[in-house]
Amino acid sequence: MFHKMLVAVDRSEMDQHVFEQSILLAKATNAEVMLLHVLSPLEDPYISPVFTQPDAIYPTLQTPPMDSYNYVQEWEDLRKERLDWLRSLADTAIHAGVKTGFSQNLGDAGRIICDVASSWPADLIIVGRRGRAGISELFLGSISNYVLHHAHCSVLAIQGQIIDTAANH
Template sequence: MYKKILVALDRSPEAALIFDFALSLAQAKTSELLLLHFIDWQMQDASPWIGVATLYDVDVSGKHHDWSRRHLQKEIEHSQSWLESLAIKANQHDIPCNYECRVANCNLGIGDRAKEWGADLIVIGRRGHKNISEILLGSVSNYVIHHAPCSVLVIQGNKTAETDELANALEV
């Protein structure tokens, strides 16, 4: 039995499945969940044209930075609202649940937060990239597995009949 389950979520279509799986592991009034979502700080000021000698690279007016801050704030608010809706669902199952949205690198942040919080288990998804796409895109789940301070349960992104049944069984 796990008492403190950290659930690392992104905004992928599989996020609901990962949450539901973590919820199925938790036991009412005994376990607690921490839903954790990261907005990658490295991507917030990025443009696909950076490095191609555009005016974007030399924005002296500061307008881009104001836009970035507003965009980031909206993303944080949207993510917190989404996480709150999941936390409410957990609370309806008598599972205490908190949530956090952080602007940071998720690779480092997930393990660090699990250690700070004293998590017994990290539940995380895997999209199933293979070969060159995994090398180019990276693998958060792989990084977490190798650096986590506790056990890690990786939920495969491709749905199977078994995971569909679990998700349907948890719909209340």
């Protein structure tokens, strides 16, 4: 069955569910797990110097430039916080009896997930799927969709809660 599972985690609302399901599957198949978190400056809630500067988009707004030291410090703080979080997840998995490692990378999440899965080499990638559709998926992209179409191995997309925008009108 599966021997090496790459589990992409991203601190979303459904992240705990993805993690728990991954550990259950790893225990059932006696698989090794690699937890992967990708920091990406173009996705929420990450800090982007372009998108935090209104005058970069609307030059008529005059705001002082972001202090580059503060920006670098915020990124470093975020990186450390996420590494501590990954370490905590790995410890939980290890205590559950699953051989587990972790990695944090910077870049485009879909590409990084596929690259790490290939180089590790994983025989299953587990990703969460938020249930975005239509325009929101077009503008926000879909990491799970990218991984499904570009991965070298099997992909398990764990569905999050689907937001029904029609019911909200």
